[in-house]
Amino acid sequence: MALLIQNQTLLEYLPDPEETVLTIPAHVRYIGDRAFRHPNRLEKIILPDTLRGIGTLSFAGCEALRSVNIPAGILHVPVNAFEKCPALWEIAVDGENPMYKSIGGILYTRDGRSLVCVPAGLDTAVNFTVPDGIREIGDYAFSGCRRIRTVILPDTVRFIGAGAFSGCDNLLWVDMSGSVTSIGKEAFRDTRWMQTDAEGFVTAGFVLVGYTGRNTEITVPDGIRVIGKQAFAGLPVTSVTLPESVVRIDDYAFCRCTELTHLHIPGGVRRIGYRAFYDTPWFGEQKEDFVICGDGVLIAYHGAREQVVIPDGVRCIGGGVFEQDASRYAEYPRRPRAEGTLVNPDDPMDLYGELCLREPMPDFPPSITSVYIPDGVTRIEARAFELCLSLQSVRLPEGMTYIGRSAFSGPMPEGVQIPESIRFMGQDCFDSGASLTFRRGSRA
Numbered sequence: 001m002a003l004l005i006q007n008q009t010l011l012e013y014l015p016d017p018e019e020t021v022l023t024i025p026a027h028v029r030y031i032g033d034r035a036f037r038h039p040n041r042l043e044k045i046i047l048p049d050t051l052r053g054i055g056t057l058s059f060a061g062c063e064a065l066r067s068v069n070i071p072a073g074i075l076h077v078p079v080n081a082f083e084k085c086p087a088l089w090e091i092a093v094d095g096e097n098p099m100y101k102s103i104g105g106i107l108y109t110r111d112g113r114s115l116v117c118v119p120a121g122l123d124t125a126v127n128f129t130v131p132d133g134i135r136e137i138g139d140y141a142f143s144g145c146r147r148i149r150t151v152i153l154p155d156t157v158r159f160i161g162a163g164a165f166s167g168c169d170n171l172l173w174v175d176m177s178g179s180v181t182s183i184g185k186e187a188f189r190d191t192r193w194m195q196t197d198a199e200g201f202v203t204a205g206f207v208l209v210g211y212t213g214r215n216t217e218i219t220v221p222d223g224i225r226v227i228g229k230q231a232f233a234g235l236p237v238t239s240v241t242l243p244e245s246v247v248r249i250d251d252y253a254f255c256r257c258t259e260l261t262h263l264h265i266p267g268g269v270r271r272i273g274y275r276a277f278y279d280t281p282w283f284g285e286q287k288e289d290f291v292i293c294g295d296g297v298l299i300a301y302h303g304a305r306e307q308v309v310i311p312d313g314v315r316c317i318g319g320g321v322f323e324q325d326a327s328r329y330a331e332y333p334r335r336p337r338a339e340g341t342l343v344n345p346d347d348p349m350d351l352y353g354e355l356c357l358r359e360p361m362p363d364f365p366p367s368i369t370s371v372y373i374p375d376g377v378t379r380i381e382a383r384a385f386e387l388c389l390s391l392q393s394v395r396l397p398e399g400m401t402y403i404g405r406s407a408f409s410g411p412m413p414e415g416v417q418i419p420e421s422i423r424f425m426g427q428d429c430f431d432s433g434a435s436l437t438f439r440r441g442s443r444a
Contacts, residue, residue, distance in 0.1 A: 015040035020064070026050050031058045040064070043087075047071050049094070060084050066121065070107070072096035077107065077116065079139040079161075086144065088119040103131070120144040130154055137164045139184065146170055153180070158424065160187050167191075174205060181271070181404070183207060183228050183250060197221075204228075206245075211235060216259070220246070227253045229273070242266055249276050251319060251382070256280070269294030274319030274382045290314075296376075306390075309372045319381035319404065322368065322388055373397055380407045382426065403429045 002014035008029040013022070013036045023046040024031075033055035036042070044067045045059070052073045059065060060083040070077065072094040082088055090105035101110050104124065107117040114136040118125050125148050130137070132154040139161035142148060145168050152175040162184030165171055171191040188194040188204040196202045199221075200213025206225040211218065211232055217239040220227070224243060229250040232240065239262040240254070246266055251273035254260060260280040272294065277283035283300070291300035296315035301308070301322055310317065367390035373380075375397045382404035385391065394408070398419045405426030408416075416430070 010035050012037075013040065014038065015042070017041060020044070022046065024048050024051070029053065031055055033057060034060065036060070036062050043067070047074075049073070054078060054081050056080060057083055063087060066090065067092065070094065070097060070100055070102070072098075075099050079117075079141075082117060082119070083140075084144065085120060086146070087121040089121040089123065091117060091119055108134075114138050115141050118142050118145055118148075120146065123147070126150075128152070130157065132156060135159065137161055139163060140166065143167050149173075151175070158182065160184055162186060163189065165189075165191055165193075176205065176207075181402075182273070183209070183226070185230060211237075219243075226250065229253065230255065232257055238262065240264070242269075244268060247271070249273060251275060252278070254278075254280055261285075265293045267295055269297060271316055271379065271381065272297045272299055272318040276319065306367065306369045307372075308368050308370070310374055310377065312374055312376065314374070314377055316379040317373070317377060317381060317384045320383045320386070321381075322385050323383065370394065373400075375399060378402065380404060382406060384408075405429055 003010055004012040004014065005028060008027060009032050010024065010028050010030065011032045015038050020041055020043045022042050026048045028048060029050060030053040031051070034057045035055065036059050040062060041064050042062055043064050045065065047069055049071050051071045054074060054077055056078050058081050059068065060080065062085050064087055065085050066087050067090045069092040074097065077100065091102055091107045093100045093102040093107065097110065099110050100116065101108050105119055105122055106115070108115055112133050115130060115134050116138045118141060125145050127150045128148055129152040133156050134154060135156055136159040137157060140163045141161065142165045143163055147170065148168050149170050150173045151171070157180055159182045160180060164184060164187045166186055166189040168191050171193050174193060188209065194202065194204040194209065196212060200211055201208060201221060202210035202212060203224065206223065207228045208220060208224045208226065208231050209228040216237050218237055219241045220243055222243045223245055225245055225247050227242065227246060227249045230252045233252050233255040235257055236259050237257055238259050240260065241264040244266045247268050248271045249269060253273065253276045255275055255278045257280045260282050263282045286300055287302060289301065289303035290298060290311050292298050292314060296313050297318050298310065298314045298316065298321055299318045368388045369390050370393040371385065371391065372395050377397055378400055379402040383406045384404070385408050386406050394416060396417060396419055399421050400419050401421055401423045403422065403425045405428060407426065407429045
């Protein structure tokens with residue numbers, strides 16, 4: 001055995017061909033990036049209680065590794081720390097760890113809201129039922145679990161992270177309830193559940209996750225219920241007709257489709273995500289004060305009122321609807337990029353350049369100071385009012401059940417009343433300094 005240690009950091013493990021169990025010395029505080037990159041025969045790695053950090057891809061390539069422990073001092077486990085560890089069947093966690101716990105060898109966050117990592121070699125992960133109460137399947141949580149064939153998600157799951165099931169090449173079926181609000185990029189890549197038909201439609205069950213065809217005028221097949229995140233982003237399509245079966249359009253679904261002039265949205269669409277139509281000619285042609293489509297989904301506001309009253313009939317306020325109220329922001333050119341690289345819709349610099357705070361100019365519309373949301377509105381999607389910097393009052397109706405991430409993440413007025421009916425509030429949906437009152441029975 002040879003360990004290259006510098007400044008209390010294990011930088012490199014030089015394997016001994018006879019060694020199967022490795023105990024990391026107590027004076028090591030950090031496991032460096034790719035520290036175990038050399039092929040080895042380790043079946044068990046014992047980390048010291050003094051350990052404070054695990055780097056990117058730290059254990060990637062430990063093909064014989066079966067068991068590893070997470071000490072109490074580890075507050076963050078990178079999503080790819082155990083990549084390409086096909087024999088791993090147990091991730092144990094110290095009972096004093098404040099961030100993580102292990103149940104049946106599977107890594108969860110301590111609060112039980114997120115499933116972080118299913119070991120790729122776990123024998124019981126064939127027909128897998130995610131425990132009730134889990135809200136998020138983390139990025140790459142099941143990645144490389146080649147044994148897994150079916151997954152049942154509870155109604156509590158809202159988010160499926162990027163690459164969550166990637167490389168699960170025997171995955172045949174995922175029972176995914178309608179409660180899932182976001183599906184990350186390439187969540188089902190290289191699974192048998194994800195298929196590409198002759199016309200280029202890439203589907204995972206009832207979710208359209210991408211399009212690889214060459215047609216510019218597209219009719220999406222019947223039976224598709226969800227247009228997934230970035231499904232058509234950046235494609236040179238000119239016309240898209242969605243079937244009546246579609247009920248949801250996810251974040252960035254048509255982002256930067258700069259030739260899209262015709263889009264048919266059926267009446268059954270109940271939810272539309274953040275920047276779903278950003279930088280498309282079709283969206284630019286929608287000039288009404290309140291642009292409403294589908295089953296009462298508000299997707300844009302072009303008015304100039306300081307006091308906004310959401311129209312009756314609206315059931316969902318879509319993602320980023322009031323973003324253009326950021327009249328105090330100047331737009332600068334987008335970051336230059338190398339030829340052949342892709343736009344990252346999650347990076348503001350890639351989408352619309354750097355935003356720089358400045359004073360409003362006289363010809364800008366007045367900033368919104370109050371919003372009245374009528375009865376009947378049940379959902380506010382992500383970042384709907386994120387940049388409403390002058391907002392002083394907002395009325396949230398009883399019957400509302402969902403407030404997405406960063407929905408009101410700017411400064412908020414005092415005494416916001418949270419309805420009893422609320423069942424989900426996303427991360428940072430209110431500014432940390434906001435004064436909130438929860439009506440009896442409401443819960444985040």
